[in-house]
Amino acid sequence: MIAYGQRVMLSELETGRFIITVEVVPPAGHDAAPLLSALASLAPLPVDGFSVATNPVAKPRMSALALSALIQQRTGRPAILHVTTRDHNRLSLQGLLWGARALGIETVLAATGDFVALGDRASTTTVRDVDVFGLVPMAREAGLHTGVVLDPHPESDGFERAITRLERKVEAGAQFAVTQPVYDEASARRLATATSHLPIPIILGILPLRTARHAEFLHHRVAGITVPGPVRQRMHSAANPLAEGIAGARAMLDIARQLFSGACLMPPFDHYEVLFDLLPDAHRRPASNAAAPSRPARPDRR
Numbered sequence: 001m002i003a004y005g006q007r008v009m010l011s012e013l014e015t016g017r018f019i020i021t022v023e024v025v026p027p028a029g030h031d032a033a034p035l036l037s038a039l040a041s042l043a044p045l046p047v048d049g050f051s052v053a054t055n056p057v058a059k060p061r062m063s064a065l066a067l068s069a070l071i072q073q074r075t076g077r078p079a080i081l082h083v084t085t086r087d088h089n090r091l092s093l094q095g096l097l098w099g100a101r102a103l104g105i106e107t108v109l110a111a112t113g114d115f116v117a118l119g120d121r122a123s124t125t126t127v128r129d130v131d132v133f134g135l136v137p138m139a140r141e142a143g144l145h146t147g148v149v150l151d152p153h154p155e156s157d158g159f160e161r162a163i164t165r166l167e168r169k170v171e172a173g174a175q176f177a178v179t180q181p182v183y184d185e186a187s188a189r190r191l192a193t194a195t196s197h198l199p200i201p202i203i204l205g206i207l208p209l210r211t212a213r214h215a216e217f218l219h220h221r222v223a224g225i226t227v228p229g230p231v232r233q234r235m236h237s238a239a240n241p242l243a244e245g246i247a248g249a250r251a252m253l254d255i256a257r258q259l260f261s262g263a264c265l266m267p268p269f270d271h272y273e274v275l276f277d278l279l280p281d282a283h284r285r286p287a288s289n290a291a292a293p294s295r296p297a298r299p300d301r302r
Contacts, residue, residue, distance in 0.1 A: 019048040019262035021080060021203070022275065024071070026052065026062035035067075036074045038272045045279050049078040051109065051178070051264055055087060065096060069103040080107045080147070083139065089129040097142035107145040109178065110135045110169075136172040147176040150202065152191070154226040163194050176200050178264050180224040181207035183231045183248065185255050192259040201261030206252045208278060209245030210268050212236040246277045253278065 022042070027035055039050060050071050054064040068079035081100050088096060100108060112132050130138070132148065139146040148169040152162040166177060177195070182188050182204055195202050209215045209227070212235040219227040231248060238244035249265075256263040267274055 207266040208249035
């Protein structure tokens, strides 16, 4: 297990070792205990760090900075703090980055952030004093290892624009990139080919499907995600959709090992227990004294 405080992305990605991170959504409230217990239960698995989202889908969640510090204290594994331009002005961003360093967080993921829904805009303001191209150098100057998001916007044929934006992020100082979830080999190979000229590691996003309805929702309702027709059809036809979704995620993990520098696993609806089925037994870590598995029930987030 990587030691607490070690720069998971910098030290591991730059050595060429394939890394695995797990995306975490903070709770909608002040009690992080059930979530921390669930993450501690992953101790036997080859998880190199936890990637902590900031107010995903523009809905309020516990401070990602606070949760990142709690995760590092509880699990001993590094947290990757998501920092968005949506929620902060320049003063707040600078303080947040310095605060992250003070709390032992060494890696951030700089992002624009999901758009505020139309129905919420009367009471929720989007800030964006700084764009992501300004946030990346701020994070680097604060001494943080800095990643960015690669979102090809398949719903709007935005692939080429996404690659151009990623090139600009690299010019601004980005040191790695994480993709949106990908569900087939052709899409993964297209991403790998389109980013092969960039001097940074690319991490493939993998979100296991749970049901046919889940697959349809992601495809039709979530910007940045395409679930190809054959994949959705397999979910509809499967006698056990959950097993089919895990099998598909394992296939994408195998592809990630061939084409990318790592994978970011995104357990759906806080079902962290699926990681025990997704990650190969042969690569599990020795069991520790971590807390027993906990499966907190939370609202759907995707």
